Amino acid sequence: MKLVVRVKLLPTPVQAAALEATLHACNEAATWAAEVAFEQHARRPLLLRKHTYTAIRQRWGLGAQAAQHAIKKTCDAYTTLATNLRAGRYGRPGTRRHTLASGKPVTFRDDAAQPYDDRMLSWQHAARTVSIWTTAGRMKGVAFTGQDEQLAVVAAHRRGESDLVRQGGTWLLIATCEIEEAALNAHPAEFLGVDLGIVDIATTSEGERYSGRRVNRQRANDRRLRSTLQKKNTKSAKRRARKHAGKEARRNKDINHKISKRIVAEAERTARGIALEELTGIRERARLRKPQRTTLHTWPFAQLGAFIAYKARSAGVPVVYVDPAYTSQECSHCHHTARHNRLSQAEFTCRVCGFVEHADVNASHNIRQRGWMAWVCGAQSTAPELTLIA
Incomplete structure (x- = not known):
């Protein structure tokens, strides 16, 4: 991988x-x-x-x-x-x-x-420096830094070319690493369903809800600041908006990493697979009010799905994707499907059997069941081949 x-x-x-x-x-x-x-x-x-x-x-x-x-x-x-x-x-x-x-x-x-290949770039991992070719000649002793876990991955698994790039005044080397995959669990005991939503970023069929008031307040503050800066439309406002956008993207990625790590760890611990929503066309499918559309479009759900998939792949946890259509309206007990089953964003009450549950938890149960059926019918575990982790 x-x-x-x-x-x-x-x-x-x-x-x-x-x-x-x-x-x-x-x-x-x-x-x-x-x-x-x-x-x-x-x-x-x-x-x-x-x-x-x-x-x-x-x-x-x-x-x-x-x-x-x-x-x-x-x-x-x-x-x-x-x-x-x-x-x-x-x-x-x-x-x-x-x-x-x-x-x-x-x-x-x-x-x-x-791009830089091994003839143009060499790594001294113990000293945390690189020797790199430039138009002024070979330049030695250029220091680098990063998290210890990530640098260990580079030292042990780097293969092929690395890209030199400057982003926002920061110099980066983007290294491609080949990681050995764990043996896939071909006989999962069950599947862990994951529902992606607006109020809660992710909800699992175990009842775990990943978001919280603090994250949602921060997301609301980000939207207000972004709107204010767009209205000003001055050079300083645009400069501040770009700077804040980078900060927001880094924070969102950090949250997605933490959520995906916990979900994969739970599935690995209980010898289960993971069932995810198929996200293709989510913006076209979702019919939401304007404030909800803004919330949906400003969170990188595809990134979260990719993080879950590649972490699962490295841990040997199977991942399947299911059609999320009507999972929020279907009762996970009797499977009666009706729009009126969902009373509000958080409330679900089946009009036939009377089953009551948090709406996102109920949807995650439906995703879990569809994931298990897809696996039984021969669905293959999939994950992205190339993923940015830092």
Whole structure:
């Protein structure tokens, strides 16, 4: 299983200047190569290399490996663009958006990620430093930091390339790691149903509800601040909004990590699998009032589902996805389904058998039962192949 770990670099001002110059040179070279690829219709590495390799090395002073990576990055960008065009992510052919996307060369930001292989980058894990190639020469002793658990994963399991990138003034190395998976529990005793919601981020069929008033108050404060800054629409307001958005995203990711860790630990401890909602199209399916739509759209439920899936995969816990349609209206005892069974956001009372339960807990029971039926019918445990964990 592949995991991606972000390692924070701590360069000195001189080292940071060299890294910045290197990143700018690599991305300028890649942008120029993209223009050549567009004009010459040379979008495969071997063909584009014939047109650009020598010029990139002479004009921008890139080393052999850096030039190769700049060319490959350009070709990968065009491959991704072609895939998105075929999938209709830019609209139908002939539309303005489709024409704009396909009718001009790809460009790269000055601080876009640049791949580094083992010839250009070496790690000294004991000293917590790296030796990295730059346009000013090989630069040794660049310090890095991170959580001990994550750095241990990098030291033991790093494979292949790492990407150098600058985000919000912070220098990062994004390392890809190959983690051995635990043996899958092919005979789970039962399934743990997980319902994702608005008031409670996640509710399990054991009755555990993950959110709480403190988190919801913070989410409300975030929405108010975001709305206030958008109304001001000044440069300082936009700058503060970007800064706060990063802080909010990091806090939400931390909460998702904690929730997913507890859910997977409970399933592993009791030798059960995990049944999750299929989240595809959740925004189109949900019919909610405007304040609830805002709450739904501002929480990264897909991220939470991915965290649960990859943690389960590393622990050998099977995961299945079920259709969540009508789980909030179906009685988990007699399976009578009616909209009036759900009296409010939190109350569920079956009109046929009289069963009373918290609405989200009842929905998680239905998800658990559907997960078990899907497993019995031959559903396969799935999890993302590549996940960002730090």
